[in-house]
Amino acid sequence: MCQVPLEFTVAKMLLDNRLTIAAAESCTGGLLSHRLTSVPGSSFYFPLGLITYDNKWKTELLGVEKFVLDKYGAVSKEVAAAMATGVRQKAKSDLGIGITGIAGPGGGSREKPVGLVYIGLSYDQATIVKRFFFQGNRDQNKTQSAQAALEMIKDYCQKKE
Numbered sequence: 001m002c003q004v005p006l007e008f009t010v011a012k013m014l015l016d017n018r019l020t021i022a023a024a025e026s027c028t029g030g031l032l033s034h035r036l037t038s039v040p041g042s043s044f045y046f047p048l049g050l051i052t053y054d055n056k057w058k059t060e061l062l063g064v065e066k067f068v069l070d071k072y073g074a075v076s077k078e079v080a081a082a083m084a085t086g087v088r089q090k091a092k093s094d095l096g097i098g099i100t101g102i103a104g105p106g107g108g109s110r111e112k113p114v115g116l117v118y119i120g121l122s123y124d125q126a127t128i129v130k131r132f133f134f135q136g137n138r139d140q141n142k143t144q145s146a147q148a149a150l151e152m153i154k155d156y157c158q159k160k161e
Contacts (some may be wrong), residue, residue, distance in 0.1 A: 007038060010153050013032060016161075018093070019094040020047055022090070026099060027141065032149050047093055073112065074113060079100050080099065096121070119148055
């Protein structure tokens with residue numbers, strides 16, 4: 001039996017619910033946006049994707065407050081939430097998703113090891129953030145992060161139905 005890729009399931013759910021989503025990505029480097037736009041008709045639900053690796057662009061493009069970055073660091077639940085909210089507001093979309101983490105192989109610390117990822121999903125007047133710890137190489141961590149983000153979108157859509 002052939003498994004339907006998750007991005008096709010998510011695309012159908014977004015279309016069925018007439019929802020739009022914008023993405024702000026750091027550690028995934030655009031992989032989530034790539035997956036969301038690999039589905040024909042994605043322009044109906046995906047108005048904007050931003051890759052904001054540098055903190056300057058998290059602040060300038062997404063409105064992440066500098067003091068939040070200074071206090072919690074770029075890899076934090078606070079920044080993931082701010083990225084999700086910022087991209088949703090910038091795109092005027094129904095949903096915004098923000099992903100920040102440490103893909104590896106370097107850049108980790110005892111407090112924030114390689115594989116630590118925060119994903120925020122912003123909607124209406126609320127934002128949820130989930131913390132993940134993936135174990136793998138850089139590509140595996142990016143793939144698992146994008147997959148987890150798609151799962152979060154799917155879960156949100158299922159609750160809307």
